[in-house]
Amino acid sequence: MCYIILNIYSTGTNQAPVNQPHHLLRLNVGFIIGQSIGYHREFTFDHPQLTISSELEVSDFKGVVRIDRTQQGLVMQAKFHGNTRLDCVRCLGETVVPLQTEFDELFAFSKRSVTESGLLLPEDGHIDLEPILREYLMLEIPIQPLCRPDCKGLCAECGENLNERVCEHHT
Ligand SMILES: [Zn+2]
Numbered sequence: 001m002c003y004i005i006l007n008i009y010s011t012g013t014n015q016a017p018v019n020q021p022h023h024l025l026r027l028n029v030g031f032i033i034g035q036s037i038g039y040h041r042e043f044t045f046d047h048p049q050l051t052i053s054s055e056l057e058v059s060d061f062k063g064v065v066r067i068d069r070t071q072q073g074l075v076m077q078a079k080f081h082g083n084t085r086l087d088c089v090r091c092l093g094e095t096v097v098p099l100q101t102e103f104d105e106l107f108a109f110s111k112r113s114v115t116e117s118g119l120l121l122p123e124d125g126h127i128d129l130e131p132i133l134r135e136y137l138m139l140e141i142p143i144q145p146l147c148r149p150d151c152k153g154l155c156a157e158c159g160e161n162l163n164e165r166v167c168e169h170h171t
């Protein structure tokens with residue numbers, strides 16, 4: 001079984017990292033619009049390192065997106081997984097947290113068909129996955145990440161990491 005890890009950290013800016021091409025999460029689906037109903041196409045993603053919306057650092061990012069042409073619009077079925085790095089709330093040690101998400105969305109051809117997500121297919125025929133993916137992945141991030149379920153944390157008196165050593169306060 002594979003799973004995903006997202007590295008999350010805040011860069012404090014709204015700019016994409018200089019060395020990351022901007023189009024990695026942009027899908028050109030314009031050609032699907034002209035296909036008949038029932039046509040579908042899959043897009044795969046595989047990036048060792050990816051920054052999503054300038055705030056989610058993801059490693060081993062993998063995913064597959066299936067786009068189906070329907071009467072109302074393009075239906076997206078997406079599955080992603082990756083790893084992120086977070087600090088354990090008990091011992092403050094860095095820990096790798098696997099994240100995965102699956103979602104379906106309709107990109108409607110017209111306002112009449114939009115679902116509650118309110119997504120319309122952009123006129124340029126390109127879907128920008130980044131904001132959508134960010135939203136879904138943020139939901140997967142644990143509020144209180146732990147390096148392991150039984151993390152013993154730090155000693156309140158001397159600050160010793162009790163996973164590594166037992167201090168005089170805990171004998
Ligand atoms: Zn810990």
Ligand SMILES: [Zn+2]
Nearest residue numbers: 155158167169
């Ligand atoms: Zn202690």
